Amino acid sequence: MHLGRLFQRSVQMHGDRPALAMGCAPAANYAELDARIRALAYWMRRDLGLEPGDRVTLAMKNRAEYAQALLAAWHAGLCAVPVNSKLHPNEIDYILRDSQSRLCLTDANLYKGLRPVADDIKALHLIDVEAPRYAHAATGPQAPETIEPGQDSHAPAWLFYTSGTTGRPKGVVLSHANLVNMALNFYADVQPVDDTDVLLHVAPMSHGSGLYSVPCFLKGALQVVPSSGGFDEAETCELLQHYRNASLFAAPTIVQRLAEYVASRNAPLPGLKSIIVAGAPFYVEDIKQAVRVLGPRIAQIYGQGESPMSITAQTASRIARAVEQNDDEFLGSVGHAQASIEISIEDASGNRQKANQAGEIMVSGPTVMQGYWQNPQASHDTLRDGKLHTGDIGLIDGRGLLHLKDRSKDVIISGGTNIYPREVEETLMQHPDVAEVSVIGMPDPHWGESILAFVVRREGRPPAGPAELDALCLSRMARFKRPKRYVFLDQLPKNATGKVLKRQLYDLVPPTP
Incomplete structure (x- = not known):
């Protein structure tokens, strides 16, 4: 179940089938892609001196x-x-150091900002994949010897950094076996895949889209990276006219934008097989509109970084049927547990809840992470009693459908990307005019949620305005984490112990101007 060996199986079975393409350009077939992969593997191990188990950070936009x-x-x-390519170099710095990465592959857009970071980290190679050095490594002469793919299915394959509302990001350790089981669940519960399928990478390959490359290449399907490296409505429509049997992973905001574009132009999408939606709440009316405009091609999953893409699922056909039948209860859920997953709902004392009783969502199965990278306490807290404690609140109804009710962690999900309030708060607290700050997420019709910051100014200081606070945020973290609105208060609501009462903050939000 090692992904390197399973890719070799696909090369043997589908060597002359198209494997990887940029936009509408001719695709490299599996045999040609294999030659590049073997050359790069040799270069990483022999020329750069990396050893089995070493970490390789991928900090770049979507590209071949x-x-x-x-x-x-x-x-x-x-x-x-x-690594999300939108992160600030300071944020990538932490991930590089914590993971003890030996190699960071990036592109020209990020290379300059990461160069000072890399210079300060011993034994780290920083390489621009657009530079001649990398191109030569991938296309140079045949290596005098080959690197055989690994065999240990429990070896770490994907180290994904996530976090709650407090502390530094934690590295979720996912093994080869975890990702193979994720792929098997995909075939069983989302949709079948064969060598005529196409996966369009319009969402970041550092997240769900990259994970879904696994079920794609295991079946000899084609991966296509848009020339833009991301999502553009017109480009996506063009690709869906060029290719057939194409699926894409997307956050709800991408689906909404695509549906609006198609509806306004009556644009045909003959090549669209499905859109697999996850990463943020997908509201019932938005699902109905997407099915009306895009057809019976909308599937949905619920997962976490700790059990990637693999907790529950709703197939496109079942969603289409629920829309036709006005089954809002089904559409308001995130579906049934995937084939290898067991879900339970438990109260704070660990008692299993009955149908329609809310509690914390607990997950067990072969897709659940091995633990957090070099963080045994966090691993113990999250993987107690053989179950993943998701921190999400939900219930299972009489039909076995899981309904998400709340997040016990105050994570803000904007455009399918997690934003952690404390990270934004700590940045704003670096401004000398800010005495206190608390950040919450507000409903946003386009992004799902947007960030609102409540700020208490220091007495006797010149007042800091939104422009100054924006500049501070942009200098220290990714643009998408910047608050969209600021509300200035004399004091924050707190309980007797001094904890900010975030629920009360929602009552203090002024009307949108």
Whole structure:
């Protein structure tokens, strides 16, 4: 169940089938892609001196080199560390150090900002995949010897950094076996895949889209990276006219934008097989509109970084039937447990709840992470009693459907990306005019949620305005984490112990101007 060996199986079975393409350009077939992967694996191990188990950080926008590097790292027995390319270099610095990465592959957009970071980290190679050095490594002469793919299915394959509302990001350790079981669940519960399928990477490959490359290449399907490296409505429609049997992973905001574009232009999408939606709440009316405009092609999953893409699922056909039947209870759920997953709802004392009783969602199964990277206490707290304590609140109804009710962690999900309030709060507290701050998420019709910051100014200081606070945020963290609105208060509501009462903050939100 090692992904490197399973890719070799696909090469043997589908060597002449298209494997990887940029936009509408001719695709490399599986045999050609394999030659690049073997060359890169040799370069990583022999030229750069990496050893099995070493971490390779991938900090770049979607591009063909991303898929190549991911597969090459697995072939070489290395562990991939995917990084959101929108992160600030300071944030990537922490991930590089905590993961003890030996290699960081990036692109020209990020290379300059990461160069000072890399210079300060001993034994780290920083390499631009657009530079001649990388191109030569991937296309140079045949290596005098080959690197055989790994065999240990329990070796770390994907080290994904996530966090709650407090503390530093934690590295979720996912093994090769975890990801293979994720793929098997995909075939069983989301949709079948064969060598005529296409996966469009319009969402970040550092997240769900990259994970779904696994069920794609295991079946000899084609991966396509848009020339833009992301989501653009017109480009996506063009690709869905060029390719057939194409699926894409997307956050609800991408689906909404695509549906609006298609509806306004009556644009045909003959090549669309399905859109697999996850990463943020997908509201019932938005699901109905997407099905009306895009057809019976909308599937949905619920997962976490700790059990990736693999807790519950709703197939496109079942969602379409629920829309036709006005079954809002089904549409308001996130579906049934995936095939290898067991879900229970428990109260604070660990008692299993009955149907329609809310509690914390507990998950067990072969997709659940091994633990948090070098963080045994957090691993113990989250994986108690053989179950993943998700921190999410939900209930299971009489039909076995899981309904998400709340998040016990105050994570804000904007455009399918997790934003952690404390991270934003600590940044704003660095401004000398800010005495206190508390950040919450507000409903946003376009992004799902947007960030609102409540700020208490220091007495006797010149007042800091939104422009100054924006500039501070942009200098220290990714743009998408910047608050969209600021509300200035004389004091924050607190309980007797001094804890900010975030629920009361919602009552203090002024009307949108």
